[in-house]
Amino acid sequence: MGVINVCLAFIRWLPVLFITLVIAWSYYAYVVQMCIITITNIPQKVIYLILYHPIFAMLVWCFWKTIFTDLAQVPKEFFLSATDLDQFERAENEEVQKEILNRLARNLPVQCRTNSGAIRYCDKCKCIKPDRAHHCSVCGKCILKMDHHCPWINNCVCFNTYKYFVLFLGYSLLYCIYVAATSLQYFIKFWVGSTHKGMGDFHVLFLFFATVMFAISITSLLSYHMFLTFVNRSTLESFRAPIFRSGPDKDGFNLGKMGNFMEIFGDDRRYWLLPIFTSNGDGVTFPTRMTPSPSSYHSMESTNPNAGNTTQPSEDQSGDKTELNNAQLPNFGDGVTYPVRTVDEDYDSLLGQRQRWMEEGDVDGSGDYVTTSFSPKANSVFINSEEE
Numbered sequence: 319m320g321v322i323n324v325c326l327a328f329i330r331w332l333p334v335l336f337i338t339l340v341i342a343w344s345y346y347a348y349v350v351q352m353c354i355i356t357i358t359n360i361p362q363k364v365i366y367l368i369l370y371h372p373i374f375a376m377l378v379w380c381f382w383k384t385i386f387t388d389l390a391q392v393p394k395e396f397f398l399s400a401t402d403l404d405q406f407e408r409a410e411n412e413e414v415q416k417e418i419l420n421r422l423a424r425n426l427p428v429q430c431r432t433n434s435g436a437i438r439y440c441d442k443c444k445c446i447k448p449d450r451a452h453h454c455s456v457c458g459k460c461i462l463k464m465d466h467h468c469p470w471i472n473n474c475v476c477f478n479t480y481k482y483f484v485l486f487l488g489y490s491l492l493y494c495i496y497v498a499a500t501s502l503q504y505f506i507k508f509w510v511g512s513t514h515k516g517m518g519d520f521h522v523l524f525l526f527f528a529t530v531m532f533a534i535s536i537t538s539l540l541s542y543h544m545f546l547t548f549v550n551r552s553t554l555e556s557f558r559a560p561i562f563r564s565g566p567d568k569d570g571f572n573l574g575k576m577g578n579f580m581e582i583f584g585d586d587r588r589y590w591l592l593p594i595f596t597s598n599g600d601g602v603t604f605p606t607r608m609t610p611s612p613s614s615y616h617s618m619e620s621t622n623p624n625a626g627n628t629t630q631p632s633e634d635q636s637g638d639k640t641e642l643n644n645a646q647l648p649n650f651g652d653g654v655t656y657p658v659r660t661v662d663e664d665y666d667s668l669l670g671q672r673q674r675w676m677e678e679g680d681v682d683g684s685g686d687y688v689t690t691s692f693s694p695k696a697n698s699v700f701i702n703s704e705e706e
């Protein structure tokens with residue numbers, strides 16, 4: 319078993335190694351082959367290099383943070399004690415188990431439910447799942463506000479890595495556009511010119527090709543994640559709406575565009591473009607359309623689902639006050655429920671492996687599949703998300 323685990327761990331690092339090598343090669347091709355060797359005009363050489371390095375540094379910084387950030391842990395309050403677990407596992411039927419979970423969740427800020435209306439429970443971690451948390455079978459634990467498990471960074475994109483991930487995509491796109499734009503004239507020169515075609519020329523030719531291809535891939539992926547950011551949905555939630563006590567509501571966490579953006583990027587605009595953790599909240603409790611107060615960040619106690627909904631909308635959502643006011647009626651949801659969405663075919667088969675995504679309470683085994691993949695070769699968008 320040990321050998322298999324080591325092999326698996328090695329295989330999981332291969333995509334990260336691949337991206338790292340591509341970034342390192344692009345640095346060599348741009349700085350050495352293009353700027354230092356190919357460009358003869360000194361001011362142009364200097365300007366290209368001065369503009370290049372900050373973008374490169376931000377790209378590497380964000381890449382580093384998405385890979386090596388330790389994922390936020392599910393608080394210990396959500397784990398069943400030995401006595402409760404024993405009682406839970408000895409329960410004679412599911413109804414009794416549901417009652418036990420209901421009792422245990424009474425003091426926990428959980429608003430989401432399974433399809434059958436039960437408290438969401440992870441039988442691998444033996445914990446009650448916080449809202450928006452899901453179990454990642456690659457990481458082997460429940461992940462707070464799980465978006466997806468990304469093989470290209472060998473880490474989960476989740477509550478405390480989502481900002482880094484979106485910034486990584488943003489700086490990658492900027493990097494590709496900058497390199498492609500500045501290498502275009504040399505690409506054309508080498509392509510049409512019949513002069514020498516040494517290895518250096520091929521580096522520049524391939525640099526242009528590679529950055530254009532990556533730019534196309536990243537544009538679609540970044541657009542998708544910007545959309546998700548502004549509607550406050552994780553990738554998993556875009557495939558299957560979170561279920562509240564009133565039923566599924568894909569816009570349950572939607573606080574208006576600016577509120578949604580600030581939930582991830584923070585209130586201080588000076589940090590928006592830096593891969594420094596500034597997301598609002600604790601990853602366990604999230605304001606919803608029904609309880610939009612920012613005070614429901616940070617404090618588990620204040621988001622007791624049984625508490626009254628007398629909170630005020632946050633100041634940054636002036637444009638959405640009507641929506642919020644309507645939603646503040648003392649009920650859950652706006653009366654509109656959304657059908658559970660199944661995965662579109664075009665999201666299928668983008669990455670080789672398909673993973674089951676299923677909540678407890680699913681009646682049959684036809685849970686959604688959530689698998690997308692980012693292929694640097696094809697223009698496919700990725701995300702390999704897995705959870706149960």
Ligand SMILES: [Zn+2]
Nearest residue numbers: 440443453460
């Ligand atoms: Zn789990």
Ligand SMILES: [Zn+2]
Nearest residue numbers: 454457467474
């Ligand atoms: Zn994971």
